[in-house]
Amino acid sequence: MTNLVLQHGLSFADLYDRDGLVRLDRAFVARLAETDVGLHDRLMTARRDPEAIERLEDSNLLVDLAPHLEDFVGGLFGIESEVRELQARHHELAPLYSVKRLFVQRRAVKGVKEADAVAIDGPGLARDLDRLMGAPPGEPIPQWERRYAEHVADWLENEAGNAEALDIAQRYAAWATLSPEGGRKHRRGVLFKVPHRLDMHHLVPVETVERDGVTMLRLPEDDWRRRDGFALTDRGTDLTGALDQANYCIWCHNQGKDSCSKGLKEKDGAFKKSVFGVTLAGCPLEEKISEMNLVKARGNSLGALAIVAVDNPICAATGHRICNDCMKACIYQRQEPVDIPQIETRTLKDVLAL
Numbered sequence: 001m002t003n004l005v006l007q008h009g010l011s012f013a014d015l016y017d018r019d020g021l022v023r024l025d026r027a028f029v030a031r032l033a034e035t036d037v038g039l040h041d042r043l044m045t046a047r048r049d050p051e052a053i054e055r056l057e058d059s060n061l062l063v064d065l066a067p068h069l070e071d072f073v074g075g076l077f078g079i080e081s082e083v084r085e086l087q088a089r090h091h092e093l094a095p096l097y098s099v100k101r102l103f104v105q106r107r108a109v110k111g112v113k114e115a116d117a118v119a120i121d122g123p124g125l126a127r128d129l130d131r132l133m134g135a136p137p138g139e140p141i142p143q144w145e146r147r148y149a150e151h152v153a154d155w156l157e158n159e160a161g162n163a164e165a166l167d168i169a170q171r172y173a174a175w176a177t178l179s180p181e182g183g184r185k186h187r188r189g190v191l192f193k194v195p196h197r198l199d200m201h202h203l204v205p206v207e208t209v210e211r212d213g214v215t216m217l218r219l220p221e222d223d224w225r226r227r228d229g230f231a232l233t234d235r236g237t238d239l240t241g242a243l244d245q246a247n248y249c250i251w252c253h254n255q256g257k258d259s260c261s262k263g264l265k266e267k268d269g270a271f272k273k274s275v276f277g278v279t280l281a282g283c284p285l286e287e288k289i290s291e292m293n294l295v296k297a298r299g300n301s302l303g304a305l306a307i308v309a310v311d312n313p314i315c316a317a318t319g320h321r322i323c324n325d326c327m328k329a330c331i332y333q334r335q336e337p338v339d340i341p342q343i344e345t346r347t348l349k350d351v352l353a354l
């Protein structure tokens with residue numbers, strides 16, 4: 001590890017040394033001046049007087065710098081092709097999230113009741129779609145959903161010419177999203193989902209069972225995870241799930257309403273409390289979560305991790321299974337919040353895997 005060869009005449013030991021880090025910073029600033037002089041000037045202005053910079057300009061500066069930093073760090077460690085490959089995996093998944101928002105949620109399920117969805121012949125429409133999309137028999141749901149999203153995105157380019165295919169896709173989406181059978185089929189997918197309303201007194205969907213005269217609460221069997229020794233039973237989300245959440249976020253820093261970071265406030269400026277009396281102060285580190293989500297959604301994992309590290313340099317000790325103050329204070333208070341810890345942890349894992 002200590003023999004890593006770095007660019008710019010730097011050694012691995014330099015990364016632990018102030019003078020080395022100063023040289024590293026100079027190399028980054030020089031590269032930025034070559035590639036985007038306007039952004040370089042904004043960074044220099046902000047550095048000259050950090051107190052004078054407005055919060056939104058601070059956020060925009062970090063978001064705009066993120067892809068440049070990602071390129072630079074990729075070059076520094078000689079992992080440019082791995083970084084590009086990771087970016088490409090993000091971009092390949094992009095149709096899932098645009099089709100989910102614009103076609104499934106805004107169009108297919110609009111005005112459709114569960115009873116209407118149940119009456120739709122979902123399996124029959126799935127066979128029609130398999131034929132139209134050239135799907136192999138028994139294709140796993142995540143791959144099938146990607147195939148569906150890519151085809152719908154293509155068909156939407158010429159709605160009049162693809163009216164029949166779009167009608168089938170639309171009716172299938174209503175069935176898959178709203179009917180219990182469709183929900184079961186796509187339980188492990190991300191495409192056919194609408195945010196559910198929160199029932200604060202029933203947050204964990206337990207059911208009551210009686211065994212040997214003892215009444216117990218338990219999760220539905222589909223949600224059981226088998227314990228094997230002391231290993232974790234929850235591996236956390238994959239990239240598809242993390243990007244689903246990053247795209248569900250509405251990037252509230254643009255309106256100064258990123259309560260996940262700053263907390264939810266009453267009119268008098270005090271923090272709101274949840275129905276359980278928990279203070280909704282948001283992330284104690286005021287991590288720039290909205291900005292992280294935006295940069296991750298754009299496909300820049302290294303850039304997103306860099307934004308996290310500004311306020312939370314030891315983020316390996318936060319995230320999924322560790323903390324969720326941010327999530328409790330998300331702007332979505334009546335429907336399920338953005339699963340921020342999953343995004344943060346997936347981002348860290350994606351970078352560590354480079």
Ligand code: SF4
Binds near residue numbers: 259293331332
């Ligand atoms: S996580 Fe929630 S509060 Fe934070 S920016 Fe996204 S939508 Fe807004």
